[in-house]
Amino acid sequence: MVQYHTVQQLDSGPRAGAFVYTGGNDRIGRYVECCSDAWLEIIRTPVSERDACAAWSRIGHDTADEAYAHMREHLLERLSIDGRLADWSGCIAPVGDGICDVPTKRFAAIRPMYFQRPLCDEHRTRETVEAMWDGPGDWSGSW
Structure with missing residues (x-):
């Protein structure tokens, strides 16, 4: 079954209204x-003690953009x-007004996202991927 990933607000607990990125x-x-x-720590806490759980201070964000x-x-x-x-394949890293296009048999990927790009040895770095990928945004798929 397909899962949907997006930002939502917590609807209960001491941080109700805070934004978190969710799946499901x-x-x-x-x-x-x-x-x-933090969420795992909270849900593993007995229900009667959850509101006092210290993990609440580590969950949620003030804005949706911060959660993304x-x-x-x-x-x-x-x-x-x-x-x-x-x-x-040709490297698709942005270079100037075009792309690198150096032949490569290597790629960078972010799993489980649908991000897999052929990149040459010079451009197969976190910095290049950060510049190329503006995600995660909202998406659907399975982990």
Whole structure:
């Protein structure tokens, strides 16, 4: 089943109204992705003690843009720059008014996002990927 990923506001707890990046669907429900460590600590706390859980201070953002930015950082930590292509491709890194186009059999990818780009040795870096990718935004797919 397809999951939908977007920013939502927390509807309960001490940080109600704070923004978090979530995933999920109608069958499994929604879950917090960008502040997941804090969220796991909260839901593992007995219900009667949850509002006093110290993890609330580490969850949520004041704006939707901050939640998107936090999820972007979380996904960039998953960046893989050692992918191998079966056939040659041209590097698509932006250079001046065009693209690099140096032949390559390597790529950079951010999983589970739909980001996989052929990049030459010079451009297969986090800095290049950050400049090329403005995500995550809202998307649908499976982890």
